[in-house]
Amino acid sequence: MADAILRAEGISKWFGGVAALQDVDFEIAPGEHAALVGDNGAGKSTLVKVLTGAERPDGGRIWFDGQERHFHSPLDARRAGIETVYQTLALADHLDVVANLFLGREKYRVRLGPFSVLNRSAMRAEARKMLESTGVHIPDLRSSVMGMSGGQRQGVAIARAAGMGSQVIVLDEPTAALGVQETARVEEIIRGLKRRGVTMLMVSHNLRQVFDLVDTIWVLRHGQMVGRRDTSEVSPEEIVSMITGADRVTGLEFT
Amino acid sequence: MNSGGQSVATGADMTRTGGAGGGRRVGEESPPAGARRARGSVLRQRLGDLVSQAAALAALIVIAVVLSILSPRFLSYLNLSEVVVEGAVTAIIAVGATLVIVTAGVDLSVGSVAALSGVLGAMLMVDAHLPWPLATVAGVLLGGVAGLVNGALVSWVRLAPFIATLGMMGVARGLTFMSTGAVAVYGLPPGFNALGQGYLGPIPVPAICLVGVIVVFAFIFTRTKLGRYAYAIGSNKDSARLMGIPVGRYLVLVYVLQGLLAGFGGMIATARVSSGQPNFGTGLELEAIAAAVIGGASLFGGQGTVSGAIIGAFLIQVIRDGSVLLDVNIYLQDVIIGIVVWIAVAWDYFRRRRITERTRGIQQSVRQSVRAG
Numbered sequence: 001m002a003d004a005i006l007r008a009e010g011i012s013k014w015f016g017g018v019a020a021l022q023d024v025d026f027e028i029a030p031g032e033h034a035a036l037v038g039d040n041g042a043g044k045s046t047l048v049k050v051l052t053g054a055e056r057p058d059g060g061r062i063w064f065d066g067q068e069r070h071f072h073s074p075l076d077a078r079r080a081g082i083e084t085v086y087q088t089l090a091l092a093d094h095l096d097v098v099a100n101l102f103l104g105r106e107k108y109r110v111r112l113g114p115f116s117v118l119n120r121s122a123m124r125a126e127a128r129k130m131l132e133s134t135g136v137h138i139p140d141l142r143s144s145v146m147g148m149s150g151g152q153r154q155g156v157a158i159a160r161a162a163g164m165g166s167q168v169i170v171l172d173e174p175t176a177a178l179g180v181q182e183t184a185r186v187e188e189i190i191r192g193l194k195r196r197g198v199t200m201l202m203v204s205h206n207l208r209q210v211f212d213l214v215d216t217i218w219v220l221r222h223g224q225m226v227g228r229r230d231t232s233e234v235s236p237e238e239i240v241s242m243i244t245g246a247d248r249v250t251g252l253e254f255t
Numbered sequence: 256m257n258s259g260g261q262s263v264a265t266g267a268d269m270t271r272t273g274g275a276g277g278g279r280r281v282g283e284e285s286p287p288a289g290a291r292r293a294r295g296s297v298l299r300q301r302l303g304d305l306v307s308q309a310a311a312l313a314a315l316i317v318i319a320v321v322l323s324i325l326s327p328r329f330l331s332y333l334n335l336s337e338v339v340v341e342g343a344v345t346a347i348i349a350v351g352a353t354l355v356i357v358t359a360g361v362d363l364s365v366g367s368v369a370a371l372s373g374v375l376g377a378m379l380m381v382d383a384h385l386p387w388p389l390a391t392v393a394g395v396l397l398g399g400v401a402g403l404v405n406g407a408l409v410s411w412v413r414l415a416p417f418i419a420t421l422g423m424m425g426v427a428r429g430l431t432f433m434s435t436g437a438v439a440v441y442g443l444p445p446g447f448n449a450l451g452q453g454y455l456g457p458i459p460v461p462a463i464c465l466v467g468v469i470v471v472f473a474f475i476f477t478r479t480k481l482g483r484y485a486y487a488i489g490s491n492k493d494s495a496r497l498m499g500i501p502v503g504r505y506l507v508l509v510y511v512l513q514g515l516l517a518g519f520g521g522m523i524a525t526a527r528v529s530s531g532q533p534n535f536g537t538g539l540e541l542e543a544i545a546a547a548v549i550g551g552a553s554l555f556g557g558q559g560t561v562s563g564a565i566i567g568a569f570l571i572q573v574i575r576d577g578s579v580l581l582d583v584n585i586y587l588q589d590v591i592i593g594i595v596v597w598i599a600v601a602w603d604y605f606r607r608r609r610i611t612e613r614t615r616g617i618q619q620s621v622r623q624s625v626r627a628g
């Protein structure tokens with residue numbers, strides 16, 4: 001495997017007496033698309049949060065872009081070049097699409113600390129480009145995201161992550177709440193990221209989607225990484241048995 | 256069911272993405288039910304923002320027209336400038352209250368803080384013989400300090416805004432009475448009194464102060480980082496945090512600004528009556544919050560405008576003025592204002608419920624169509 005752009009070694013994370021992650025290793029190469037699968041509570045979201053600065057690991061080390069990193073906040077990770085679409089999307093419902101795309105990273109005409117003056121026209125122009133380049137269609141950029149469909153909201157969150165020219169994008173269950181057509185659209189956006197050479201890690205319960213989209217599959221079970229497989233060399237059945245630790249099928253979608 | 260989306264590459268059904276994405280043109284010719292509903296909900300919600308403000312403005316105009324018919328004195332220059340001067344202090348503080356409410360907070364201390372600023376500013380002039388401009392600035396800054404304490408309690412001690420500012424309400428009022436021995440402070444310099452009683456041409460000075468506050472804060476609300484972050488924090492604190500907004504620091508700043516405006520309002524009110532009154536401002540916090548809510552601010556956060564606060568404050572003031580002109584029982588005005596606040600808050604709840612129901616409805620229609628298709 002080529003030099004990893006993002007690598008984690010021996011990550012552990014405890015919540016009270018619960019070991020959400022135990023001695024977990026993970027790596028992803030530049031341009032690679034990987035999926036993280038596992039049962040509910042396996043620790044997928046926790047690993048995502050550790051990798052993206054939203055949680056501090058209790059043990060282990062993280063390298064990004066050739067350097068060891070200690071992300072203290074999501075902003076640290078964002079600044080380094082890791083963008084995350086959280087399970088909750090992290091949108092501000094009352095703000096419009098443009099404001100959400102630039103949330104926490106606004107452009108300014110004049111910098112005066114908290115009284116910095118927003119450069120609204122520059123943000124509007126760039127927002128259009130961000131949405132176009134990720135293939136997200138939003139009819140009206142000035143409408144707030146509150147009344148938007150699940151797919152549109154997901155699209156805004158993904159465009160925000162993808163549009164900043166970052167090297168790595170992490171998606172936690174990007175299609176969990178979506179209908180068939182919206183899922184297809186989000187998957188198309190992810191394929192676009194692949195074409196543009198953007199590295200992507202996704203969490204998904206949908207194995208059909210995982211086999212369609214990614215190069216490698218990492219399986220977590222009870223907080224431990226039970227293996228990494230190349231999608232081309234593994235069957236869905238094998239992944240299922242890795243997830244469950246048996247050949248029992250529980251609540252997984254093959255659709 | 257599949258009326259609109261055959262040309263969409265992914266195979267359209269009646270989900271509203273037909274309206275959002277590739278099938279947009281098709282959708283416009285013959286919008287699928289879901290698409291129509293989704294677009295309607297965005298529109299309706301934006302309309303809703305305007306409606307609550309427009310309703311308040313309409314109410315203000317209707318009351319003004321009715322009053323001008325019932326009482327010839329209403330439209331007199333004397334009465335109108337009285338309304339403006341009386342309303343200015345409430346309006347100035349209501350602008351700050353709106354900013355706090357936008358962050359999903361509330362500040363119950365503004366009335367007490369205004370009184371504390373007023374009497375201490377007055378004492379600095381009368382007892383410490385400080386030049387009045389200096390004492391005025393000191394009074395305003397004192398309000399800012401009270402706001403800083405509020406903000407620190409909310410952000411860093413993590414008290415609920417309601418509790419933090421309720422405490423400050425008592426502390427500031429207590430300090431006001433302690434420092435004055437519960438008697439008013441008289442003997443203010445005429446230069447200072449002009450802040451509340453003077454005129455620049457035909458325009459009362461408090462009105463000019465109010466216009467200054469409106470201009471500055473309308474800019475802060477809509478054009479600055481602080482304004483943007485206030486809405487983001489009130490809309491969804493977790494999202495704001497995940498996107499790297501320093502939520503705590505911005506909340507502190509919001510309460511400081513509210514404190515400064517309370518201090519400013521307190522100084523104007525003091526100048527208006529040529530004395531520092533320790534009793535000033537009881538109930539002012541509720542009036543400021545009422546003005547903000549009447550003007551369309553949502554107590555759930557994320558929503559509220561400067562123009563709404565001004566409309567709300569003057570709606571309240573005109574009701575008070577009208578009660579005096581028409582010689583109705585002066586306590587009736589409080590009843591009327593209370594009812595108006597009920598209506599405004601109920602409208603806020605109602606609107607929110609409708610939006611969530613609609614969103615849920617859309618999701619259901621998607622699920623059904625997925626199952627059917």
Ligand SMILES: Nc1ncnc2c1ncn2[C@@H]1O[C@H](COP(=O)(O)OP(=O)(O)OP(=O)(O)O)[C@@H](O)[C@H]1O
Nearest residue numbers: 015018019020038039040041042043044045046047
């Ligand atoms: N903030 C927290 N406090 C306490 N326990 C937590 C916290 N976050 C996660 N956990 C626990 O850690 C374990 C892993 O949770 P995590 O959210 O990572 O699972 P997941 O694989 O993402 O599951 P899902 O598929 O349901 O999203 C679970 O047992 C969960 O209860």
Ligand SMILES: [Mg+2]
Nearest residue numbers: 044045046087
């Ligand atoms: Mg999860």
